[in-house]
Amino acid sequence: MRPNPALLEQLMTAKLVPSLAQPSVGTGERRSRTKGPGIEFIDHRPYQPGDDTRHLDAYVMARSGEAVIREYALMRQVPITIVLDTSASMAEKRDVAGQIAQVFGFVGLAAGDRVQVAAPRGGALHLGPRLQGTQRAEILFDEIATAEAGPALDLTPLLRAAQSQRGLMIIISDWWDEGLAAQLPLAAAAGQEVLGIQLLAPIERDPTALGQGVMTLEDQESGAEIDVRLDSATLSAYTRAVTSWQQDLGQTFRRFSWHFLTLGTEDPLDDFFLRRCRGLGILT
Structure with missing residues (x-):
């Protein structure tokens, strides 16, 4: 797992533009x-x-x-923490999520900021070494590529470690876990700015490809199964529920003056970083 070198070259002079996070560490x-x-x-x-x-x-x-x-x-330097969700629901999205994490981390290194990766190891969220400078990019890439499958994200250890630092936390997840969203006020209280990236698979964005009829669906996190009759009414209800959930998340982020972006695993990353992130003022 490695990001596109051509994209990294285009982002060599880019810089993350936090709304609230402050340069508070190092030189x-x-x-x-x-x-x-x-x-x-x-x-x-x-x-x-x-x-x-x-x-x-x-x-x-x-x-x-x-x-x-x-x-x-x-x-x-702005302290930047890249948080990678590797819970069960992210299994099929893991490669793209890792590349997004690697690109954001690289931008931080290239801009002279301090970057750390938070990813599951040994069944818990592990905070990697503090890195700066593009000469440490391979270490950052490896930290992300070798992250293990883990449980739902618990930000408590990160927030405890980040006390007194108004840093930027970039969380890459599908955000299906309501417990993760519930931790956002804690991050705000700890003085952290959160950039939320929601990554969804094509079937999650548009489940019509599943067809119609009675199907057994499995919750990837809990393993619980349920029989569901998929028809136009059910699919419409799903679409409304997802849209409502995304709107609620977006409102939470806006309340704290943060950014929340949704993209699909099939979306070009060049367009995401060079057009969307720059257009929103997240990157220079």
């Missing part, structure tokens, strides 16, 4: 709100005993006689 390429030693001048403030005299502005002192310190913006 990077984004201007932070924190002041300190740096190269981008932003303001003066009065000199105070104990200040580093190397930051005194000699020109202002010569002109006004006042001792002032030059202040600079610290250039820092």
Whole structure:
């Protein structure tokens, strides 16, 4: 599993554009709100005993006689966490989901941000190493490609690890699990911005290909089976239910000033990243 090299080349100079997440860690390429030693001048403030005299502005002192310190913006990184859902319902969508995760992760690395992958290992969500720079891209790709099948996503460990960091969390899932949506307010309370990617198979978007008649359907998560009569009324009810669920999710994301995007496994990823994500201002 590897993303298209031509797509990565086109995204080499792209950058994720968070709505709320802040550059808060490391040394990077984004201007932070924190002041300190740096190269981008932003303001003066009065000199105070104990200040580093190397930051005194000699020109202002010569002109006004006042001792002032030059202040600079610290250039820092946005902490980005790529969360990959590998629960049972994602089994047939796993390869495409992994490629989406790899591309988003690569964009973060190329832009100088700090990227971590959260994917199931050993039956629990595992947070991988902190990575930065495109020279670490293969490590990121492998973290995603070797993720194991896991249970429904529990974001609690990630939110605990992300305390005090206003980071960006990109969750790639089919979002069929209502428990995942229920955790979004917790992510907001923890100061996280969530970019939700809903990935659906063609049959999930349009089940008419199943035909009509009595069929036994199996819940991929629980294994429970149910006999359903598929007819035009049932298929219409399904379409309404899916549309309503997506609208509810979208409203939740909009309430927090986040983005929620739906795509199918058959949709071209070039179009998704280069047109849709850029058109919505998610990527530069």
